[in-house]
Amino acid sequence: MVGEKCDLNRSLRACLAAATAALACGRSAAIAQLPPAAQPAYGSSAAASGQAGSLGLVGLTGKEVVVDVRVEGVPEKELHNVVRYIRTHEGRPFDPQVVQSDVRRLLSSKRYAAPVPSYQRVGDNGIVVIFHVVELPTIKYVVYRGSSIKDRHLNKKTNLKKGDPIDVTAIQEGRRNLEEYFHEKGFTKATVSVVEGLNPKDRGVVYLINEGVKQKILYVSFENNSIASDGRLKTQISSKPPLLYLFKGEFDRQKIEQDERKLADYYRSMGFFAARVGHEIIFTESQKWVDLRFVIDEGPRYKVRAINFAGEKRFHREELLQNMHLKSGEYFDIGKREHDVNLMQDMYGGDGYVFATIEPDQRFSETGEPELEMVYHIEEGERYAVGDVNVKILGEYPHTRRNTILNRVSLHPGDIFDIRELRSSERRLKASNLFANQNPSEEPKITFERPDDLGAAGLAENPDPSGKARGQSPDDVGRAARRPAAPSRRPAAQGRPAPPAGRGTLAPPAGRGTPAPRPQAPPPGNRSMRGGRGNS
DSSP: OOHHHHHHHHHHHHHHHHHHHHHHHHHHHHHHHGGGGGGGGGOGGGGGGOGGGGGTSSSSSOEEEEEEEEESSSSGGHHHHHTOOOOOTSBBBBHHHHHHHHHHHHTTTTTTTEEEEEEEETTEEEEEEEEEEEOOOOOOOOOEEEEEEEEHHHHHOOOOTTTTTTOOHHHHHHHHHHHHHHTTTTTTOOOOEEEESSSSOOSSEEEEOOOOOOOEHHHEEEEOOOOOHHHHHHHTOOOOBBTTTTSSSBHHHHHHHHHHHHOOOOOOOHTTOOOEEEEEEEETSSEEEEEEEEEOOOOOOEEEEEEEEEEEEEEEEEHHHHHHOOOEEEEEEEEHHHHHHHHHHHHHHHTTOTTTTEEEEEOOOOTSEEEEEEEEEEEEEOOOOEEEEEEOOOOSOOOOOHHHTTOOOOOTTTSSHHHHHHHHHHHHHHHHHHOSSSTTTTOOOOOOOSSSSTOOOOOOOOOTTTHHHHHHEEEEHHHHHSSEEEEESSSSOTTTTOSEEEEEEOOOOOOOOOOOOOOOOOOGGOOOOOOSSSSO
16 A cells, blocks of 8 residues: 555656656747747746746845846847836846836837846846847838828827837728828828738838818708707807818718717707707719708707706705796706706805705606606705815915915805805905916816815704814814803994804804904004104
């Protein structure tokens, strides 16, 4: 029994040794198929894998240092193009993962094939890293034959230039882009073929272009349009006759299809939900001019049967309907619907519900009548108060004071958040002329965000037992509650109670609080001016 077990172990070891030898031979054969410049000069077959443990670099201690980095397989004058992809540098600790990332970068550049690293030991801790690289052929020239358009415009479409690696996929993509470009320019029958660049021996790219006849739009008309005039519909499309019959006006089928969708959307925005739009094309005898005709089937126009709301709590239905433009019994109009959504958004945002969402929903009649029910789904969320107000001034040498900005902002900590006041404050900042040379990306802007601690924050009109409202610091509220109210030096206004003490007290939504009285002018005998000493 023991003898049989020993024989079995010997058989297993023999099989494993044979498999290892076969893998090594296969790897060596694969490396031998590479060009001479790409074959590793040092190490065994494991050197091609780049793994330090199988390079013959056994027993690594982690103290190894790269003493030299070499690149083989490219001319000396092209070494700088290879080195920029390599992060393994002389004098740095040796890391096999960094070497593998260098190989991946060389491959992703599409300039080099089969980048194989090999290694040499120098002394106890020195390692020489050698990259064997095969340079792929690059584009020596890009030529466009048969084109009446300048090459600089065509180069933008192909995105090919001298010095780029020859990539068949990129060359074919450039051919498709050229065809689309010529079709947009009115050459609807233009074809583009690749004469040179698909063969591995090619050193350049040559496109052969057959433009055909350039076609332009002579006239645009509409049929069966009753709700809108031809002039109004022409403002909705992009296909138009050339200006003075000279500039633009190219015939483009893809653009005409887009115009069909634009016209259909325009009719649906006015309640024609079943509208359909087609087109007819009539060529002249010379095939250079086209009469374009849009055929419209308007269908029935839908009316609003009823307007309802879902999820409203803060405002009553009558309050929401009061200033709406889209009313029951009228024809549907998407412009009025968007106005009503913005109106309700401002109503909620002006009362602290700044994150409220309103989603309109059209529900068509099940009886087949051209009627619909307008339902607004409202998610009010929670009511917010103003918390911290931060000022961030950009620029190389900002000199504007913080109070200069805050004086033009009508929202203060503790106020009920009002989105309309925020917009007004932003307009005041833009009109203050404090910031010169403003462009749309550098204009003053006021942003807001939710507080980080949502669980500990209370509602603005229903504070939690701690007396803390959204946006306030709990430490400030605690200090305000423990600190006795300081006697006010300002007399209370007649008919109004004195404002309560404490930083965390919120003003009621309907008011902003008692305004501060104007400072009294000093007596004439004490009036002073900057730089002066005497009395007037």
